[in-house]
Amino acid sequence: MYGLFRWSGKWWPGLVPLAILWALAAWSTTLPLEADLAARSGASLKNTVLDKTRIVVGGRDVSFDAEAFSEDGRRSAVSSVEAVPGVRLVNDNTRLVAEAKPFIWVAERDNVRVTLWGTAPLPASRARIVETARAALNGTEVSDRMGLKRGAPPRFDAAALLLIDQISKLKDGKITITDSNVSLSGMARELGGREAIAAALKNLPDGFTVTTNDVKAPPYIFQANKDPVAVTLTLSGYVPDNNVHAALAGAAGRKFANEKILDNLKASIGAPAGFAAAVTSALGALSRLSTGTLVVSDREVKLSGDALYEVAADRIRAGLTRELPPGWQTKAEVSVKPAASPVDSTVCQQLFVQNLTKGRIRFETSSATINADSAGLLDRLIEIAMRCPTTNFEIIGHTDGDGDPAFNQTLSEKRAQAVEDYLVAAGLPESRFTTTGYGSSQPIAVNDTDDGKLQNRRIEFVVRQ
Template structure:
């Protein structure tokens, strides 16, 4: 039986020389591979950890881990995870927390060809969520992510920022910003009504967030009307607030433009300035007095231009448009006077009056002698004709239907005739050439048994003498 002699061990030493060679060769050839392998596996392990600016340095089997963590707990767990990677011997901890952003500000800006995200963002997941939201509204333009990580975001920051990015989608250019929980927006809305849509959407901001400033502007709200006497059309284009006001505006135009066909190119859109309908009705009334003219309403500015039918009308329109507009509206009237047509003999005048009154009717307020504003266009046309036969005497006859007291009807018809005569006199027709008379119900032109017949009987007639 062989037994181990301790002295034998002293004879093993010559092998140490080739062993040293093996050692050097192993370290020489494998050292780099060990470091590479450890770096890769540590990086793979730390993918699960939420870190920023991760840098792994390996010397031998020792790691130096430099990174920014988003919480103290996350920081510690990342270091622990690195230490547990098989093969890792020592971990030098160079990790720190992401700096605190004070104040915590974030913004997104839309330019023509770029959408830029700036400021602080609390977590990588938030960052990718915001980038995703930005891609959703960018419409193909480049997205520049210039955000930096920072701690100290207000609660529900993600939801607020995503909502703001969505609002950026409604802007042609502009910026949304969060300073702590204060929201501010600026820029130009892409469409009419965009400003209102943004204001409504801001109501959905998460709890705790408040709108400090909403300076979003909208493109001008434009309504246009063109009166073309050659084609006898009134072309309406642009936008109106809704279908109801659309219908009301068309109805008003029909009353005011007795001779024109209405071409309706209007669209409905929100975003109208306050009192739009009243302003449009007033401006259309003045347009109806023009021979040829155009009306442009841009936000709260009304511009009326064209040719009035006679000089007094031009003055009245220039001075009258502004006071008719609601408060806060601006009027600009660029009115010239249509060259007067040549004088004609009374028979032609009579024919022209007949034609005009066949197309339109002078309307009065119910039971009163005040002329409705809708009728000024027709009256101006009557004035224009009257001015062409200055020598003639005009008998202006008022008629009523058979309803009511005879005497009252007689008096009303007379007052109405006089009101028309006054209008003509103010327009420059010599008062002694005007003869207003009232006939009450005595000269019906249709049966008083039907409403249609009564309507035909309530009338003003012009007779040239």
């Protein structure tokens, strides 16, 4: 008995290292197993609709915490982990994210950035919206302040991506989805942008409705600048189409016969009603200024510059207001340029010839009524007459060879008289003028072409001592 006890005493201490070795083996086996289960469980959740996922493995039991965006998503996640080989038990601690009522998403643009806020339905949706915004906005800063909640209407992603493209067409503004209702406000970046946005909204997914579209077009601007030093008229801004463009360029050519016209106009939709008539009238007012600028912005005409004499300034202000289409506004800042220095009769004659060679006083067909296109030229002739106050003039009328000679004779006399009346109404003494008409008896060009006839229909000023 004693011998057995002694043998047992020698055997017992040998169990201790065996136990340690067994524990080490079990520990070294369990750690890789748990790590492997954790990795494979995480991989199984890769395509599930979960957020903020945390996986804990104890032996072959898996516990995971997550936020699910739908009940189906939660169940799918649990099933995915249960299907992982080696998993014995799944402890599901998932919970549904909060539901947004109403579901609101907003894209807002200012001069610096585009801010995305409100709610997106899924992390993938949020990432796709941000990526699309950065691509569409071409370097503009995109600030992502979106949260994640349930409750998005069907086809939300398609609607949001379409609207992101519209925010790129705004200079500033806001686009909002409230459940399935869409509202827009702001200023379009370019002319035609408002119409392009309206057209795109027709492609919203089924179920979405545009409840408010307050996108405004930028001002429709036409500008003209008269530079007496460079002797140019520069046209810039927009016109509705090529036909209006051609009509306005033609009107400018008739009204500004002395100036070189620099035409930088572009065609764009969005012109206000009465645009062509208003601009034509305003160009006539500008032609009467020594130097000046015309800005037509939507339905407002702004004219600034110097008239050649006081009566002209009054006529320009009154005529611009009277001739604009209904609903148009005008702001005329017209002053009078300082009087030019006097010249002798020889210089006076040269100035008359110079101006009447480049431009021609125009009349209505078969009439002595002076065409409005000639107002600027007539004002320059009046200024010349004012510069030689002691000189007298003969105003001579000529016609082309068409028609009855007797009629042409009378017409030439009446046209010469109409020009004298215009000058006298501007303040020049009637005693300084005489008028003569020669009908078609003194042509300066052939009378069988339109250009020749145009040259023959003329008014001449001759200095008489």
